[in-house]
Amino acid sequence: MPDMRPLQPGDPEQIGSYRLVGVLGSGGQGVVYRGVGDREVAIKVLHGHFSHDDDIAKGFLREVEAARRVAAFCTAAVLDVGMVDDRPYIVSEYVPGDTLQAVVRASGPREGGALDRLAISTLTALTAIHQAGIVHRDFKPGNVLMGPDGPIVIDFGIAKALDATTGTSVPVGTPTYMSPEQFEGERVGPASDVFSWAGTMVFAATGRTPFAGDTVAAIVNHVLSGVPDLSGVPPHLLGAIEACLSRDPAARPGAAELLQQLIRQVNPTGRPLAPPLAQAGHGSVADADTAPGRRGSIGRRALIGGGAAAAAVGVSAFALLRPGSGLLDPDGRRTGRPVGDTSSGSLAQSPGTASPNPAASAEPFGTQTGDPVPLPATDGAPTAMAAEGGTVVGTAKGAVFAWDLGPEVTRLGDGGGSAEWVCAGSLGGTPAVASGHHDGRMRLWRPAGGSLASRKVSDPVIAVTVTAGAAVAVSQKYDDMRDLHSVVRLWNISTGKQIGPAISDHFQGVRGLAFGRLGEDDVLVTGDGGERVRVWRLSDGKPLRSFRTGEVGGIELLACGEIDGRPVLVSTHLDATLRVYDLATGKRRKKWEFSDQAPDDRGATALVAGRIGDVPVAVVAHAPWNGDVIVRVWNLGDGDVIGVLGPGPGGAIRRLALAERDGRPMIAGAGEDRKLRIWSLGPA
Known part of the structure; x- marks a missing residue:
């Protein structure tokens, strides 16, 4: 049972309807109080520096509200959220018990059935969290309470909310258990939690972390380029943990998938019933594609279910939407679906937005051209x-x-x-x-x-x-x-x-990178975790420009383009926005929101900028945690979305490019299924 110290002068005595009776702990985020009312609760009050701006505080509250959607089995339910003395607070179910961190330090590693129950319970919690559209972002032994009814996961979604309060894209978490993508500025999704879960299980089984180091930077280097220490992990869990610690997020199994694997592998006495993971169609865990330090595809999930009809050869994977009408099929017949419906894998033109002369092309805007081209499976x-x-x-x-x-x-x-x-x-x-x-x-x-x-x-x-x-x-x-x-x-x-x-x-390293041209110079443009953008001359490495984005929302991806003859920087951000900056001055010219995305569907996987005829465009690919393909084509001149590629076959688009064939602009995309596809963007 964790110790509770008495309230001190300066501590609040009441928050909302709860009377505070003591302090359960304190740390870098804030102070956790024990409260009593109609039930016992734990109330985390954040430090004052997390609430220096009204908009930031509102953003924090909005993010924590999302955590209330999580089913309360194996998690400490979030009951309320609010402000006290200009400081945000979170009320959650009180769970008596020490953290997994404290229990292992005091009593030693978990073994046998206790370890298996811990693994299965925490995966059950992660599955519930992910099904609610939330990513934990700070899964670690200190966020697993060993309660009387079993392990309970706490603080899910809090790290995402804290990201919104810092004014930078510095990830909030514990470096030893953080995923590579959290350090590299890439999209953080459920696969990041799976990586952190695996590190937590290594600690539970051995009393050691898989990525050691004497300094934070040494730990980061170990996570990014080292081999995890898995000595002492039981053989029946070793394969699963190896797969979860892949550097490639797409190569890690999902929490629900992994949960089913472990349940099939372990009987009530804790003895393994089947070889790890390989029996489930993921290939051998000894495959070089999943060896520590290598990216790979073992454990890759089929993320798209549906939209198969749209993939047929000669059938458009998109459909055009005329202002005020229903969707049209490739022959111009109305489908009867309402405006904005992209559920069938179609590219819907936004109401009031004209496509770039689609009728003038033999391949209408959005037509998938030819068969998908497979890459060799062994590569x-x-x-x-x-x-x-x-x-x-x-x-x-x-x-x-x-x-x-x-x-x-x-x-x-x-x-x-x-x-x-x-x-x-x-x-x-x-x-x-x-x-x-x-x-x-x-x-x-x-x-x-x-x-x-x-x-x-x-x-x-x-x-x-x-x-x-x-x-x-x-x-x-x-x-x-x-x-x-x-x-x-x-x-x-x-x-x-x-x-x-x-x-x-x-x-915090390079966050977004692009090549472009400024005046007479070929340049490199980089972003970092402090929201700073820098422009470097490629010929001699000399810095030419530096500016801050000046807003909350960490830099994700960068691309260089041109609007009205001036070089611009196009960027996506963790607050689900697309922005345009003047590359020469750093002044922001445009900002648009991906307003239809849930908080944890945020995150772009690819960004390119270019032109469709005379129209400057940005093409942005997203890979939400549920696997739906989302590719938006933005008109950078007026901010209209020319089209959206909705759910379709092949899995999430991980990489894309603007290309030309026979003088016509195309989108080229590489999907989760290792196949290359192209779609027409209308006439040149």
Whole structure:
């Protein structure tokens, strides 16, 4: 039973209808009081610095309200939320008992049936949390209470709410149990909780964390590039935990899926009944695709169910919506569905928005063109895609492909570790494809196949580009002397030499990255966890511009474009907004909300900017936790959504690009099913 200290001067005596009787604990977020009224409750009151702005406080309350949707089995129910003395508070069910962290420290690791019951109970809680549309974001031993009725998960959704109060995209959590995507500024979804659950189970089974380090930065480095220590984990749980600790979120099993696996594997005495995970159609856990330190596809989930009819060859995967009318099929017949209905996998044109002359094209706006093109199953999931100068695709196992948007792909070769970025261009008059890899490899390829150059650096390569002057790679690592500030370097791929000095001031690492042009210079644009955007000249690594976004909502993805002849930066943010900034001045020009998204459907997986004829556009792909495909095509001139690709076959679109075929603009997308698809965007 946790100790409770008496109230001290300055502590409130009453919050809402609850009389406070003592302090259960305090920490970096706030103070937890025990309250009594019609029932016993725990009330967390946040520190004052979390409520310095009315809008931020409202955002916090809104996020916590979402947590009240969670079913109350295996979780401490959220009962109320409000403000006291300008500080937000959360009222939840009181659960007597110590945390899993304290129990293991005092009594040692869990064993046998106790460990199995803990694993199954906590997965049941995560399943309920995810089914309510919530992502925990801070699952750890300190947030599992060992109550008299069994393990209870607490503080679900609180980390998301705290993110909204900081004014930055700094993730709120415990580094040892945080997922790679939380450090890398990528979308945080239910797969992040599965990663954290696995780390928590390692601690419960061994008394150690899977990712050790003497400093926060050392822990971050271990999570991002090290191998987890799983010694001492029982054999019947080892395969599941290995799969959950994959660096690729898409390669981790879902909580509900994993729960079913564990129930089938463990009988009431705690003895394993079946080999781990491999029996469920996920392949062998010994497959190299799921080995620690590798991205992969084992445990990948089929995220889309439905919309199969829209995938038929020659049938549009989209449908056009005329102002004031129902949806039309490809032959112009009305389907009778109401305005805005995209449930069948269609691209619906927004009311009052004209498509870019769809009638002038043999392939109407939104038509899926040709059959999906499969990538070889042995090369892993698609991880990178680009179309400027030629469409190229990289995969989780490092393979690089050229694609002419036809029925086949050309394999250029194996580049090394997971391909983080690919592009095509011309180098000294010679066509070239560049690829950057997680193991530090940077490669130049001939578009027809064969290597032009191969270099290796010690840090993971996170981006590459081919400009008129040089092929440039960007690498990043975390420096343990600078806490959570990463070190970014530019490299000439042809020579392997560093361009300019190392850049060591990206707080929480690079959050969003894009290549563009400012005046006469080819530039790199980066965002970081402090909401700062920086512009660097590629030729010498010199900083040219720096500005802050100035708003709550962490930077997710960046893309460079142009509006009315001026270079702009297009960005997506964790507050579910799309924004446009003047690249030269840093002044925000536009801001729009993804208003139909639930709080934890937020998060973009891909962003590109370009033009459809004379219309500047941004194309944004989302991968909500329930797997529905969402791709929006925005008119950057007036903010109208030209179209939305709704649920359809193939799984969530992870990578996309704007391409051209026969002079017509296209969307090229790579889905969860390892297939490449293209859709028409109307005439050029």
